[in-house]
Amino acid sequence: MLEFDLVARIRQRAGSREDVILGIGDDCALLSPPPGMQLAVTTDTLNRGVHFPAETAPFDIGWKALAVNLSDLAAMGARPAWCTLSLSLSLPEATPGFVDGFLDGFLSLAQRHEVALVGGDTTRGPLSIGVTACGFIEPGMALRRDGTTVGDEVWVSGTLGDAAGALAQWHAKTGIEASLRERLDRPQPRVTLGRALRGIATACIDVSDGLLADLGHICKASGVAALLEVDALPASTSLQAAADLEKRRILQATGGDDYELCFTAPARARAEVLAAAQACATQVTRIGCIRAGNGVDAVCAQGRPWRPQNAGYEHFGLG
Amino acid sequence: MLEFDLVARIRQRAGSREDVILGIGDDCALLSPPPGMQLAVTTDTLNRGVHFPAETAPFDIGWKALAVNLSDLAAMGARPAWCTLSLSLSLPEATPGFVDGFLDGFLSLAQRHEVALVGGDTTRGPLSIGVTACGFIEPGMALRRDGTTVGDEVWVSGTLGDAAGALAQWHAKTGIEASLRERLDRPQPRVTLGRALRGIATACIDVSDGLLADLGHICKASGVAALLEVDALPASTSLQAAADLEKRRILQATGGDDYELCFTAPARARAEVLAAAQACATQVTRIGCIRAGNGVDAVCAQGRPWRPQNAGYEHFGLG
Numbered sequence: 001m002l003e004f005d006l007v008a009r010i011r012q013r014a015g016s017r018e019d020v021i022l023g024i025g026d027d028c029a030l031l032s033p034p035p036g037m038q039l040a041v042t043t044d045t046l047n048r049g050v051h052f053p054a055e056t057a058p059f060d061i062g063w064k065a066l067a068v069n070l071s072d073l074a075a076m077g078a079r080p081a082w083c084t085l086s087l088s089l090s091l092p093e094a095t096p097g098f099v100d101g102f103l104d105g106f107l108s109l110a111q112r113h114e115v116a117l118v119g120g121d122t123t124r125g126p127l128s129i130g131v132t133a134c135g136f137i138e139p140g141m142a143l144r145r146d147g148t149t150v151g152d153e154v155w156v157s158g159t160l161g162d163a164a165g166a167l168a169q170w171h172a173k174t175g176i177e178a179s180l181r182e183r184l185d186r187p188q189p190r191v192t193l194g195r196a197l198r199g200i201a202t203a204c205i206d207v208s209d210g211l212l213a214d215l216g217h218i219c220k221a222s223g224v225a226a227l228l229e230v231d232a233l234p235a236s237t238s239l240q241a242a243a244d245l246e247k248r249r250i251l252q253a254t255g256g257d258d259y260e261l262c263f264t265a266p267a268r269a270r271a272e273v274l275a276a277a278q279a280c281a282t283q284v285t286r287i288g289c290i291r292a293g294n295g296v297d298a299v300c301a302q303g304r305p306w307r308p309q310n311a312g313y314e315h316f317g318l319g
Numbered sequence: 320m321l322e323f324d325l326v327a328r329i330r331q332r333a334g335s336r337e338d339v340i341l342g343i344g345d346d347c348a349l350l351s352p353p354p355g356m357q358l359a360v361t362t363d364t365l366n367r368g369v370h371f372p373a374e375t376a377p378f379d380i381g382w383k384a385l386a387v388n389l390s391d392l393a394a395m396g397a398r399p400a401w402c403t404l405s406l407s408l409s410l411p412e413a414t415p416g417f418v419d420g421f422l423d424g425f426l427s428l429a430q431r432h433e434v435a436l437v438g439g440d441t442t443r444g445p446l447s448i449g450v451t452a453c454g455f456i457e458p459g460m461a462l463r464r465d466g467t468t469v470g471d472e473v474w475v476s477g478t479l480g481d482a483a484g485a486l487a488q489w490h491a492k493t494g495i496e497a498s499l500r501e502r503l504d505r506p507q508p509r510v511t512l513g514r515a516l517r518g519i520a521t522a523c524i525d526v527s528d529g530l531l532a533d534l535g536h537i538c539k540a541s542g543v544a545a546l547l548e549v550d551a552l553p554a555s556t557s558l559q560a561a562a563d564l565e566k567r568r569i570l571q572a573t574g575g576d577d578y579e580l581c582f583t584a585p586a587r588a589r590a591e592v593l594a595a596a597q598a599c600a601t602q603v604t605r606i607g608c609i610r611a612g613n614g615v616d617a618v619c620a621q622g623r624p625w626r627p628q629n630a631g632y633e634h635f636g637l638g
Binding site for chain 2: 021028031032040050072088132144146
């Protein structure tokens with residue numbers, strides 16, 4: 001199985017859009033961006049054993065590789081359009097069975113968001129999946145990290161801690177509860193919510209490194225601090241069944257890979273936030289507020305300061 | 320050394336352009352494409368031991384990772400603008416010394432072509448460098464693979480076989496001649512020539528897999544055949560000194576990694592081709608012609624059919 005067979009396999013299934021003038025198969029793709037729009041571009045690579053357990057199903061690897069990039073577009077409020085895929089493979093993955101399963105996952109998510117796969121590169125190497133995704137956003141409307149100010153409220157979509165709960169069960173070798181595993185393996189990028197929050201949210205980020213870390217990125221970029229009510233964090237019933245209170249706090253505040261949106265909005269926009277979320281059938285929860293200073297402080301329901309006992313979510317640690 | 324230190328290191332040196340609204344540091348970069356232009360997008364990943372010998376200097380790894388992508392833009396006639404970098408590292412490379420050397424090479428080539436690094440992702444893993452590059456091209460002006468017709472002449476820029484000659488010396492452990500090594504480690508993307516060939520060349524590709532293979536891609540895309548005069552292939556004096564006639568033919572016709580442009584043009588455009596090449600001080604050589612049929616046939620100076628004895632350049636082989 002040589003590169004060219006693999007590229008042909010990918011090319012046949014890449015899908016298209018009217019703004020794709022030339023897709024996979026030449027030195028470059030040729031794309032026609034809509035007039036007057038800015039491009040939002042993001043890139044994320046997944047490596048086996050670092051970003052997903054080695055035994056993850058090919059479908060789920062493909063799904064997640066695109067999902068984490070679409071989640072970055074969602075966090076900017078951008079409309080996804082195009083992506084490229086760089087796939088490093090060697091045995092045991094360099095088989096038609098793996099590649100077809102991988103593409104099933106990748107392309108089913110792509111179709112769901114009308115994203116065309118416009119460029120592909122395949123090389124020999126340890127399993128690694130690099131994706132660059134591109135979307136459109138009206139000038140001045142992007143949900144950046146640096147736009148929040150003192151007095152804003154902090155919100156999060158969906159529920160937090162499920163993916164980290166699945167990873168904890170995986171580490172404990174106790175078997176992984178199905179709905180938690182679904183959150184880890186098939187994150188749903190909050191594209192519709194991100195779009196709905198344009199003009200309402202003042203800052204936004206997707207929760208990939210863990211809420212405390214990611215909210216910290218907003219604070220740092222905006223030059224403010226945040227107070228986080230850790231017991232206000234929304235938890236799924238699966239997570240409530242799987243973890244006691246303190247463990248749940250840790251999973252929710254420091255676990256990554258949920259790919260929910262954490263965003264800020266002025267208190268006066270509360271009704272607008274709720275209406276936007278309702279319009280896309282997505283739960284949102286107020287979890288704190290922005291104040292002067294720097295860093296993120298967390299408090300329990302009783303108002304006591306809370307700090308996680310472990311050092312945080314380390315899947316991106318190097319060296 | 321954690322991801323965030325590394326990202327900060329990259330971010331500080333990423334450079335910028337007026338059309339970069341927001342660079343590294345948010346969920347996405349925000350870019351403002353020029354009105355009326357199409358985007359040319361390409362992605363290529365380099366893995367240690369596959370695309371470069373393990374002992375390659377960090378500077379050269381960085382240079383080459385960007386160069387192979389700019390070469391794809393050159394082959395479309397596009398003007399380079401932006402790139403993203405996805406870097407997987409572990410020890411021994413996950414050190415400031417390696418990263419700084421790598422960035423020296425990557426960014427010196429980026430500056431030379433006024434390319435801004437707008438997105439970065441760093442992960443733990445075996446050394447792998449994924450780059451996506453984006454450039455601009457006027458609608459209808461791209462140099463595609465599918466535009467040549469019977470009667471066109473085939474041209475190539477620069478000299479061929481030097482990079483493959485360096486690899487052959489590396490495999491033979493005889494020591495690598497300096498100017499051949501330079502061609503392998505620091506390919507010069509033919510951006511200026513690609514731009515100059517807009518409106519003149521009918522098809523174009525960069526020579527990365529080997530001339531026979533790459534010219535074959537043009538033939539397949541255009542539905543034609545090519546006759547290649549193997550003894551007309553331009554050779555550097557270093558390659559002439561390093562290899563006898565038959566070995567040189569093999570290196571030139573099947574060796575990859577030269578990143579010269581192979582292109583076609585009508586015979587009546589011969590003076591235009593030469594003028595365009597002269598305007599950018601680049602040598603070009605006529606090496607064959609396009610005819611009806613399919614595939615690429617090669618002949619020696621004596622007109623005898625010529626076939627390479629080895630199976631071709633296999634650095635992209637999988638599995």
